[in-house]
Amino acid sequence: MTTLTDCRALDARDVLRPLRDHFVLPEGVIYLDGNSLGVLPKSAAARVAEVITREWGQDLIRAWNSAGWFTLPQRLGDKIASLIGAGPGEVVATDSTSVNLYKVLSAALGMAAEDAPARKVIVSERSNFPTDLYIAEGLCRERGYRLQLVEPDDITAALTQDTAVLLLTHVNYRTGAMHDMAALTQAAHAAGVLVVWDLAHSAGAVPVDLRGADADFAVGCGYKYLNGGPGAPAFVWVHPRHTDRFCQPLSGWWGHAVPFEFTPDYRPAHGITRYLCGTQPILSLAALECGLEVFGAAHALGGMAALRAKSLALTDLFIMLVEERCAGHGLGLATPREHAQRGSQICLSRSEGAYAIVQALIARGVIGDFRAGSGDGRHPDILRFGFTPLYIGFEDVWHAVEHLRQVLETAEWQRPEFNQKHAVT
Numbered sequence: 001m002t003t004l005t006d007c008r009a010l011d012a013r014d015v016l017r018p019l020r021d022h023f024v025l026p027e028g029v030i031y032l033d034g035n036s037l038g039v040l041p042k043s044a045a046a047r048v049a050e051v052i053t054r055e056w057g058q059d060l061i062r063a064w065n066s067a068g069w070f071t072l073p074q075r076l077g078d079k080i081a082s083l084i085g086a087g088p089g090e091v092v093a094t095d096s097t098s099v100n101l102y103k104v105l106s107a108a109l110g111m112a113a114e115d116a117p118a119r120k121v122i123v124s125e126r127s128n129f130p131t132d133l134y135i136a137e138g139l140c141r142e143r144g145y146r147l148q149l150v151e152p153d154d155i156t157a158a159l160t161q162d163t164a165v166l167l168l169t170h171v172n173y174r175t176g177a178m179h180d181m182a183a184l185t186q187a188a189h190a191a192g193v194l195v196v197w198d199l200a201h202s203a204g205a206v207p208v209d210l211r212g213a214d215a216d217f218a219v220g221c222g223y224k225y226l227n228g229g230p231g232a233p234a235f236v237w238v239h240p241r242h243t244d245r246f247c248q249p250l251s252g253w254w255g256h257a258v259p260f261e262f263t264p265d266y267r268p269a270h271g272i273t274r275y276l277c278g279t280q281p282i283l284s285l286a287a288l289e290c291g292l293e294v295f296g297a298a299h300a301l302g303g304m305a306a307l308r309a310k311s312l313a314l315t316d317l318f319i320m321l322v323e324e325r326c327a328g329h330g331l332g333l334a335t336p337r338e339h340a341q342r343g344s345q346i347c348l349s350r351s352e353g354a355y356a357i358v359q360a361l362i363a364r365g366v367i368g369d370f371r372a373g374s375g376d377g378r379h380p381d382i383l384r385f386g387f388t389p390l391y392i393g394f395e396d397v398w399h400a401v402e403h404l405r406q407v408l409e410t411a412e413w414q415r416p417e418f419n420q421k422h423a424v425t
Contacts, residue, residue: 035386
């Protein structure tokens with residue numbers, strides 16, 4: 001049986017341990033929700049203050065040039081590109097994941113309409129993140145397409161002559177299950193289908209190789225594993241073979257070829273810059289840059305390969321400790337055991353009290369989150385725990401499971417205050 005001493009020994013041998021010092025980690029808190037909102041980089045407060053007091057306060061509008069504000073989406077995009085298997089000049093940091101998804105899905109449908117106008121179906125996973133499905137639903141209504149939702153094992157079979165686009169999230173938000181990006185992209189292309197990938201739950205947590213997989217489009221989130229802060233700008237990638245072929249529909253002035261010529265007609269910029277829209281949120285981009293800079297420090301310690309190895313070790317340990325110490329309390333494992341099919345989170349299922357158990361843990365300083373089931377028995381309620389290898393340690397895992405054991409054994413979760421639903425779960 002693994003002991004606390006064993007976990008401390010693992011921390012002592014962890015070559016990534018110094019990265020923890022780059023973040024603000026509140027005393028007495030074990031933060032297992034970085035898959036939903038990453039923690040604060042220590043450099044962020046000073047950096048945002050500098051942008052406010054010096055760049056905005058002193059340089060004023062000149063800072064668009066003097067402080068390099070104008071090119072910030074592209075510069076941050078290049079930093080993100082190194083984490084997702086994209087090349088320089090192929091990614092921009094901008095807007096939200098939902099807005100970026102609307103852009104790339106619109107472009108993909110436009111391309112499909114030119115190449116194969118009879119294809120009128122978007123295929124996605126039934127348990128895909130809801131905002132992705134909502135955006136797809138809206139585009140289907142606008143353009144006369146149909147959204148077909150399938151289970152993971154049925155994705156390949158759904159790629160028929162009627163399918164225009166396959167829309168998938170790389171790591172499932174409810175279960176932590178990870179798709180084989182290369183295999184599914186290859187299957188889609190063999191069927192004449194374009195693929196859009198949502199990397200919100202994988203960028204910065206698991207290795208991603210968009211170019212190697214020959215993907216078509218990708219979007220992702222800046223405030224989860226990239227630690228950019230609440231509502232941080234997202235990012236968008238388009239394969240270079242597609243960028244200049246089609247215009248995204250939000251033709252704002254930042255996506256114009258020469259925005260400061262102020263011409264009345266829209267001329268799209270070359271390359272990924274055309275996926276920008278309106279004026280960029282500079283304060284938010286500055287905070288996101290601080291989160292991305294930590295990955296530069298991680299690169300010197302082994303980069304994404306080392307982060308992935310630690311993530312798997314942390315999640316393996318969590319599964320083992322839960323099964324050793326919380327047996328008999330009705331917990332199921334919703335996340336795949338196989339490393340190749342697992343993201344950087346572990347999701348436990350329970351038929352009763354999942355929300356209240358999470359709330360009891362939060363009251364103890366162990367912060368995870370809850371995701372509701374489907375109500376039809378197809379998908380159970382989920383206790384969700386994210387393991388960000390940049391700052392989570394093995395001792396954190398041991399203590400988190402000990403708190404979970406105590407909450408279950410004492411039935412602490414049944415207290416009324418833990419059964420009152422909050423607006424954000």
